[in-house]
Amino acid sequence: MAENRIKTELIVGIFLLLGIVAVTWLAVRLGDISLGGDKRYRINAGFISASGLRPGTYVEAAGVRVGIVDRIEFDPENYEARVTLAIDPGVPISKDAVASIRTAGIIGDKFVKITPGGDERLLGDGMEIKETESSINLEELISKYVFESGRK
Numbered sequence: 203m204a205e206n207r208i209k210t211e212l213i214v215g216i217f218l219l220l221g222i223v224a225v226t227w228l229a230v231r232l233g234d235i236s237l238g239g240d241k242r243y244r245i246n247a248g249f250i251s252a253s254g255l256r257p258g259t260y261v262e263a264a265g266v267r268v269g270i271v272d273r274i275e276f277d278p279e280n281y282e283a284r285v286t287l288a289i290d291p292g293v294p295i296s297k298d299a300v301a302s303i304r305t306a307g308i309i310g311d312k313f314v315k316i317t318p319g320g321d322e323r324l325l326g327d328g329m330e331i332k333e334t335e336s337s338i339n340l341e342e343l344i345s346k347y348v349f350e351s352g353r354k
Contacts, residue, residue, distance in 0.1 A: 242269060242288035243327040247301040247314075251336040252283035254312040255303055261287050263316040268293045271314060287314060287331075295325045302335035312337060 249255075252274050261269035269289040277284040289295060298319030306313050316331075325331065 241291045242272075243291065244272060245287050245289060245295060245325050245327075245329055245331060247285050247287065247331040247334050248277060248280060248282045249285060249301075249303060249334050249336045250282055252285055252303065254305075254310065254337060255283075255285065255314070256312075259311070259313050261289065261314045261316060263293065263295075263318065268316070285314070295331070296321045297323045297325055297329075298333065299325070299331055300333040300335065301331045303337035305337060 255271060255274060257271050257273055259271045260267045261271065269287055271285060272288040273286040275284045275286075276282075285301075287301070295316060296319045298321040300317040300319065302315050302317065303312055304315045305311070319333075
């Protein structure tokens with residue numbers, strides 16, 4: 203009787219341990235946490251408006267996720283949003299690439315799309331993308347259309 207109870211408790215303990223390992227693995231994968239240190243390199247981009255963009259959102263090139271938005275700060279000198287992108291190692295970004303803030307789906311989640319340029323020189327850690335496009339603000343477009351059509 204006691205042997206059966208110990209066997210059952212051992213099996214339950216193993217399943218509990220496996221469950222904890224599985225939840226931890228899932229949290230690391232979904233949370234984009236790097237356990238071995240972050241190997242990504244950082245590049246910067248200045249946008250007139252980074253409205254709707256948040257740290258942790260993804261960076262995409264050719265429809266593939268190649269990094270994340272690391273940090274968004276206000277640059278008082280240029281009066282623009284300074285966005286730091288953490289790019290996966292081995293992903294080359296040319297010096298004349300264009301970074302644009304785009305909307306994903308109907309919900310309106312923002313992400314950064316990198317369009318490659320033709321320059322063979324590549325951006326390195328701490329360098330800056332010069333060409334950027336801010337996201338289109340739908341509210342501003344609608345209000346502009348409504349107020350301009352009312353003046354005629």
